[in-house]
Amino acid sequence: MNKFLNEFIDRGFFYQCTNKEELSNILDKKKINAYIGFDSTAPSLHVGSLLQIMCLRLLQRHGHRPIVLLGGGTTRIGDPSGKEKTRKILSEDEIERNIKNIKKVFNIFLKTDNPSLKPIYVNNFEWLGKLNYINFLREVGKHFTINKMLSFDSVKLRLEREQSLSYMEFNYMILQAYDFLELNKKKNCLLQIGGSDQWGNIVNGVELIKRHNGKHVFGLTTPLITLASGAKMGKTEEGAVWLDPKLLSAYDYWQFWRNTDDNDVIRFIKMYTDKSINEIENIKNQDINKLKIILANEATAMLHGKTAALNAEKTAKETFIDGIAGKNLPVINLKKKQGNKINILELVLASKLLMSKGEVRRAIKNNGIKINDTTIVDDKLIVDFNQYDKNTCKLSFGKKKHIVVKLI
Numbered sequence: 001m002n003k004f005l006n007e008f009i010d011r012g013f014f015y016q017c018t019n020k021e022e023l024s025n026i027l028d029k030k031k032i033n034a035y036i037g038f039d040s041t042a043p044s045l046h047v048g049s050l051l052q053i054m055c056l057r058l059l060q061r062h063g064h065r066p067i068v069l070l071g072g073g074t075t076r077i078g079d080p081s082g083k084e085k086t087r088k089i090l091s092e093d094e095i096e097r098n099i100k101n102i103k104k105v106f107n108i109f110l111k112t113d114n115p116s117l118k119p120i121y122v123n124n125f126e127w128l129g130k131l132n133y134i135n136f137l138r139e140v141g142k143h144f145t146i147n148k149m150l151s152f153d154s155v156k157l158r159l160e161r162e163q164s165l166s167y168m169e170f171n172y173m174i175l176q177a178y179d180f181l182e183l184n185k186k187k188n189c190l191l192q193i194g195g196s197d198q199w200g201n202i203v204n205g206v207e208l209i210k211r212h213n214g215k216h217v218f219g220l221t222t223p224l225i226t227l228a229s230g231a232k233m234g235k236t237e238e239g240a241v242w243l244d245p246k247l248l249s250a251y252d253y254w255q256f257w258r259n260t261d262d263n264d265v266i267r268f269i270k271m272y273t274d275k276s277i278n279e280i281e282n283i284k285n286q287d288i289n290k291l292k293i294i295l296a297n298e299a300t301a302m303l304h305g306k307t308a309a310l311n312a313e314k315t316a317k318e319t320f321i322d323g324i325a326g327k328n329l330p331v332i333n334l335k336k337k338q339g340n341k342i343n344i345l346e347l348v349l350a351s352k353l354l355m356s357k358g359e360v361r362r363a364i365k366n367n368g369i370k371i372n373d374t375t376i377v378d379d380k381l382i383v384d385f386n387q388y389d390k391n392t393c394k395l396s397f398g399k400k401k402h403i404v405v406k407l408i
Helices: 004-012 020-029 049-059 090-109 133-139 146-151 155-162 172-187 196-213 250-260 260-273 277-283 288-304 304-320 346-351 355-364
Strands: 032-039 065-071 120-123 189-195 220-221 331-334 341-343 369-373 382-384 392-397 401-407
Touching: 004 020, 004 049, 020 220, 032 049, 032 172, 049 065, 049 090, 049 220, 049 260, 065 090, 065 172, 090 120, 090 288, 120 172, 146 155, 146 288, 172 189, 189 196, 196 220, 250 304, 250 382, 260 277, 260 288, 277 341, 288 304, 331 346, 341 346, 346 355, 346 382, 346 392, 346 401, 355 369
Parallel strands: 032 065, 032 189, 065 120, 189 220, 331 401
Antiparallel strands: 341 382, 369 392, 392 401
16 A cells, blocks of 8 residues: 555545555555645635645655645535535635635645645636636536436435525536546646545546546545534534634634543544654553643644644643633733723623623523633623723633633
């Protein structure tokens, strides 16, 4: 088995491949270009996309070149895979801003200093935006049957649930297949990687290229990652775990990994850190809390840098063990409205620890809200900042979500 594929499997990345043996032989003979597509539906990717980024990182480490396709064209349509309803249509300006921001994330995770390995960035609007509809139907559409398109889960599940599926979304799978064809022609791309929900779209691309120019290319998919709790990877009760350092602090990112369920820790160290499989085998029987700190430090260092990761660990120790507000906790400045007083519901909402008054009330009822480690029991409490040094306090939700609030 080829070294890249072998590590891909060992790290738990592997789900399906169109022809694993033949791909392994190709990878043994030469270095290839491989791509993953990312639609630009938000200003940043969140941790739910991190597995795909780690696949590209692994490709680079084995000497292959990653192609990052940013879907400026397909984002204008919306991928129905795994979606229960039509996605909001973004303006062209929003899409372009998102693409610009998302590229910054990839430049953190992928090496950019080696000309032969640095990522190739492409925007599929470059070719999709120029398509002539009649010619496209004649040259590409003829290779797709309605019977087969209706059999894919992304379509079938929506129809079975009697949820609407627009003609625009229905065309998404054809456009993704065409992306692979274009990248094969323009960038000599031989491999597309994606989540298992993309299998049908990827196979379409492999078959389209074979019919169109007789070339053999490959598809490789990863499992859809869920937490031990059954929840989807990437979001928490507090919101998305963003990969843009401007949208989520290093401390909050560290806490996300530190709070990993015991049953997921070793799996996630394999998937989301650069530690070798041998290293992981040697440490896997260590104390589970020590392993969680290793995971949090390694994952946070990759995105925010080693210093930020160690500072987050130190802050967590200060906050949880020593009982003080660690100096690296996230800080929010609130403007005074009525003197130095604010209702507890408004204070928690302004801090963004919770997103609705109902959630705050439930948290207070369950003794989940604290100010400077004192439990709040009254949801009508008026918090007087005059009693706090420098109009500053530590606001906590549960045991592991903290923020420093300063009234200015």
